[in-house]
């Protein structure tokens with residue numbers, strides 16, 4: 449009698465919950481698509497080496513996203529307190545002239561934390577390290593594709 453009840457409830461559980469999920473193979477867990485016990489070498493990629501102004505600007509996705517740095521930047525790194533070569537070229541009053549460094553936009557002179565409604569005279573501290581937002585061109589393969597269309 450007891451055994452029959454047990455069998456019945458077991459059947460009910462399987463019916464309600466369905467069969468147990470299939471295990472996920474460890475090579476499907478990460479972006480490298482290898483076993484989690486392997487340490488694969490990342491695919492080689494080439495850093496952008498062109499001089500500023502040498503190549504045409506890539507098309508911008510929209511006006512809100514930080515534009516890609518179209519030229520090589522190894523000469524500009526590291527950005528330190530006493531040296532910011534990006535500023536040397538880009539801190540120009542404008543208006544923008546073709547082939548010359550694009551002036552740093554007014555938004556970068558607004559201190560969003562302390563004076564969000566006023567354009568300051570100096571670059572806001574949060575904008576000092578340009579490469580925290582602007583990324584370089586690269587031929588590195590995307591790990592995850594994007595279907596975003598502006």
Ligand code: HEC
Pocket residue numbers: 500501503504505515516517518519521524533534535536537538545546547548549550578579582
């Ligand atoms: C020697 C001068 C020089 C230096 C140094 C320099 N740039 Fe540039 N930058 C340029 C020129 C010239 C262009 C190209 C403008 C064009 O083709 O219209 C440019 C383009 C850009 C653009 C694209 C602007 C746009 O209109 O879409 C970004 C972003 C940028 N640079 C960021 C940086 C950052 C960040 C650094 C420091 C890591 C840096 N640049 C260092 C001269 C320079």
Ligand code: HEC
Pocket residue numbers: 511512513514515534535538550551552553555556571574575576577578579580581582
């Ligand atoms: C906190 C993120 C952030 C940092 C740091 C930053 N930028 Fe930007 N930048 C942006 C965004 C977002 C835009 C596009 C919206 C705008 O123009 O404000 C932009 C736009 C630009 C443009 C294009 C302007 C135009 O007229 O199209 C230039 C040039 C630029 N930044 C240069 C720099 C330089 C040089 C630095 C370092 C001194 C820097 N940025 C630091 C986020 C940042």
